[in-house]
Amino acid sequence: MTKTKRKRLIYNLITFSVVIAAYLILQHMIDAKTITRSLKGQLVPICAWIVMAVSLNLVIGFSGELSLGHAGFMSVGAYTGAVVSGWLLNAFQMENTVLRLVLAIVAGGILAGIAGVVIGIPVLRLRGDYLAIVTLAFGEIIRNLVNVLYIGTSEGHLNFSFLHKNLPESAVILVDGAKGAVKIKPISTFTVGFVLILITLIIVLNLVNSRAGRAIQATRDNRIAAESMGVSVTKYKMMAFVTAAVLAGMAGALYGLNSSTVVPTQFTFNQSINVLVFVVLGGLGNVLGSVISAAFLTVLPEVLREFADYRMLVYAIVLILVMIFTNNPAIRSLVNRLISPVKALLRGRQPSALQGGDKA
Amino acid sequence: MKKIIALALAFMMIWSVCTAVAEDVITLKIAHIGPTTGAAALYGLATLHGAEIAVQEINEAGGKYRIELINEDDEHNVEKVINAYNAALDAGAQMILGTTTSKPCEAAGALGYTDRVFFLTPSASSTAVIEDKDNVFQICFTDPNQGRASAQYIADHQLGTKIAVIYNNADVYSTGIRDTFVEEAAAKNLEIVSESTFTDETTDFTVQVADAQNAGAEIVFLPMYYTPASMILKTAADKAYAPIFFGVDGMDGILSVEGFDTSLAEGVMLLTPFVATSKDEKVVSFVNKYQAAYNEIPIQFAADAYDGIYILVQAAEKAGITSDMSPEEACDLLIAAIQEITVDGITGSMTWDESGAVTKTPLAATIVNGEYVFED
Numbered sequence: 001m002t003k004t005k006r007k008r009l010i011y012n013l014i015t016f017s018v019v020i021a022a023y024l025i026l027q028h029m030i031d032a033k034t035i036t037r038s039l040k041g042q043l044v045p046i047c048a049w050i051v052m053a054v055s056l057n058l059v060i061g062f063s064g065e066l067s068l069g070h071a072g073f074m075s076v077g078a079y080t081g082a083v084v085s086g087w088l089l090n091a092f093q094m095e096n097t098v099l100r101l102v103l104a105i106v107a108g109g110i111l112a113g114i115a116g117v118v119i120g121i122p123v124l125r126l127r128g129d130y131l132a133i134v135t136l137a138f139g140e141i142i143r144n145l146v147n148v149l150y151i152g153t154s155e156g157h158l159n160f161s162f163l164h165k166n167l168p169e170s171a172v173i174l175v176d177g178a179k180g181a182v183k184i185k186p187i188s189t190f191t192v193g194f195v196l197i198l199i200t201l202i203i204v205l206n207l208v209n210s211r212a213g214r215a216i217q218a219t220r221d222n223r224i225a226a227e228s229m230g231v232s233v234t235k236y237k238m239m240a241f242v243t244a245a246v247l248a249g250m251a252g253a254l255y256g257l258n259s260s261t262v263v264p265t266q267f268t269f270n271q272s273i274n275v276l277v278f279v280v281l282g283g284l285g286n287v288l289g290s291v292i293s294a295a296f297l298t299v300l301p302e303v304l305r306e307f308a309d310y311r312m313l314v315y316a317i318v319l320i321l322v323m324i325f326t327n328n329p330a331i332r333s334l335v336n337r338l339i340s341p342v343k344a345l346l347r348g349r350q351p352s353a354l355q356g357g358d359k360a
Numbered sequence: 361m362k363k364i365i366a367l368a369l370a371f372m373m374i375w376s377v378c379t380a381v382a383e384d385v386i387t388l389k390i391a392h393i394g395p396t397t398g399a400a401a402l403y404g405l406a407t408l409h410g411a412e413i414a415v416q417e418i419n420e421a422g423g424k425y426r427i428e429l430i431n432e433d434d435e436h437n438v439e440k441v442i443n444a445y446n447a448a449l450d451a452g453a454q455m456i457l458g459t460t461t462s463k464p465c466e467a468a469g470a471l472g473y474t475d476r477v478f479f480l481t482p483s484a485s486s487t488a489v490i491e492d493k494d495n496v497f498q499i500c501f502t503d504p505n506q507g508r509a510s511a512q513y514i515a516d517h518q519l520g521t522k523i524a525v526i527y528n529n530a531d532v533y534s535t536g537i538r539d540t541f542v543e544e545a546a547a548k549n550l551e552i553v554s555e556s557t558f559t560d561e562t563t564d565f566t567v568q569v570a571d572a573q574n575a576g577a578e579i580v581f582l583p584m585y586y587t588p589a590s591m592i593l594k595t596a597a598d599k600a601y602a603p604i605f606f607g608v609d610g611m612d613g614i615l616s617v618e619g620f621d622t623s624l625a626e627g628v629m630l631l632t633p634f635v636a637t638s639k640d641e642k643v644v645s646f647v648n649k650y651q652a653a654y655n656e657i658p659i660q661f662a663a664d665a666y667d668g669i670y671i672l673v674q675a676a677e678k679a680g681i682t683s684d685m686s687p688e689e690a691c692d693l694l695i696a697a698i699q700e701i702t703v704d705g706i707t708g709s710m711t712w713d714e715s716g717a718v719t720k721t722p723l724a725a726t727i728v729n730g731e732y733v734f735e736d
Contacts, residue, residue, distance in 0.1 A: 305433075
């Protein structure tokens with residue numbers, strides 16, 4: 001038991017130190033102005049996609065359900081974030097951008113969580129392929145509803161209308177149907193995105209290592225066995241699903257408030273598949289893998305820009321190669337052999353190993 | 361060590377030669393941003409090709425200005441467009457010809473507003489593109505203007521009073537034109553007898569056409585691009601329904617749709633600032649060069665972008681832009697300059713005010729015998 005605990009602790013420490021180190025390096029590059037505009041512009045989206053990937057990993061990797069509607073929750077968060085931020089600015093003249101961003105992210109998380117509960121109740125009665133199809137359908141339903149949603153703010157109130165634009169003349173339009181959320185003041189910052197990643201990691205890593213997390217994984221490994229041991233399958237699957245929805249909503253708010261406009265077409269099921277690719281590439285149930293693959297696959301198309309129109313082709317080829325190589329037994333054993341001395345070192349000298357992990 | 365010194369000296373020599381040449385010739389670095397891949401690639405490639413023709417002409421003419429065209433793909437995506445914009449600036453762009461489509465232009469233009477980068481968009485036509493920003497100017501009409509002009513034209517020429525509107529309610533362009541058309545139609549006592557919608561995925565228009573037919577519409581207004589319009593014309597022909605079809609600038613190009621029987625488009629009317637079959641000398645020259653280079657007839661987007669390069673050069677001349685100016689320095693100078701110039705392009709004679717919207721006259725054309733014929 002202590003051995004697995006120690007292993008877990010080391011894994012968590014490595015995960016956190018990789019993220020923190022990446023943040024410090026990038027922040028240093030920003031301060032020293034050595035960072036390219038291109039990379040700097042991608043930092044906030046990268047943070048959002050990392051949170052998306054880690055949260056989807058909770059559903060797919062740990063509770064074992066294939067959810068294809070994750071972009072739907074992201075859109076709920078993005079729209080909520082845009083509306084809350086616009087409302088606070090127009091109705092209360094709240095100029096503090098960080099506070100507004102934090103409130104918007106919290107609101108985005110709450111609304112996406114509510115959507116997660118509403119969707120989770122019918123969906124989690126299903127299993128396997130059926131569940132995948134229904135989550136896909138829900139993602140599309142959310143997108144189509146947002147397509148005919150109009151929200152404005154006037155005299156401190158929020159005005160809603162559906163299907164037809166029926167808002168007071170004086171209202172400042174925040175969401176304009178197919179035109180999406182408009183005139184957003186971009187307020188997302190890299191630092192807030194980084195903090196959001198840390199919060200996500202703390203929540204997810206703590207959850208999967210808790211009693212509830214073990215129950216979630218038990219329902220994945222053998223539903224009948226788990227049920228016969230008295231584990232409430234629906235309850236624990238719901239816990240994973242809603243937690244993931246909340247985190248996706250927060251990521252959505254961060255993502256939405258990074259741009260001056262958000263459109264429903266950004267959250268098609270293609271986007272859900274995209275996040276699924278991050279998760280699969282990083283490894284099911286591997287949180288650090290999700291973080292790295294989300295960051296890598298977001299930056300990759302931009303790095304490939306010099307290939308011009310062929311870059312998505314190159315992207316696909318790189319994706320296939322990475323998938324093949326990471327699953328090749330020969331290469332895996334080679335990697336294991338390479339890192340086994342390090343592992344032995346970690347096992348041999350525990351206290352210094354922990355310090356080493358901290359610094360890395 | 362000697363080698364390094366020799367190399368450094370060699371570089372210095374090349375450098376001095378380069379700068380010596382650059383003294384009398386000004387190189388403008390213009391970035392074209394548009395979707396050259398993905399679902400909207402047709403439009404992005406059209407603007408890119410149009411711009412390339414103009415750049416080639418200017419560079420070959422050997423005047424005071426040379427143009428270095430940087431192309432970045434935005435995939436018609438509001439996240440990717442920011443990357444494309446940043447990549448263009450990393451590559452040294454001084455001003456931007458773009459972006460081709462409306463929503464990405466709204467996002468990139470807003471960023472350009474805070475960064476102080478000048479945008480001239482050939483074809484992003486929604487009002488949100490220029491609203492609240494002083495750095496973005498348009499070459500095409502705004503959507504509301506097109507809707508208003510169409511309703512006015514129908515009323516002034518008494519084409520009919522019972523009108524059906526079919527529009528794409530998931531598309532900003534389509535809904536933007538439809539909104540002001542309906543508004544203006546009410547003011548002109550035109551009756552909208554049928555209104556039906558479709559989305560990007562729609563391939564069957566039986567319901568929409570039947571609705572217009574049953575309502576007895578004399579005119580069917582089609583604020584959309586030519587691909588869905590071609591399907592609507594086909595469906596109407598199958599139903600032996602022959603009202604006047606009235607389109608907007610997105611309709612231009614319908615005669616070059618592959619596999620489309622152009623006789624179905626007989627009698628279709630459209631408002632457009634550019635027609636490829638025009639006998640105007642400049643248009644003929646542009647169309648010939650375009651056909652020779654890309655083996656297709658240019659659509660309006662290409663013409664807008666072609667004009668765009670000339671507008672940028674004329675504005676740069678007025679503003680006194682030099683090769684080594686940063687985008688931030690050039691921005692305010694260009695904003696002031698573009699409001700003072702008048703450009704006679706292949707899409708008409710254009711002027712701009714501080715709103716960023718263009719002033720030019722739309723032309724109404726009718727398709728007769730597979731060609732555009734102009735009304736006055």
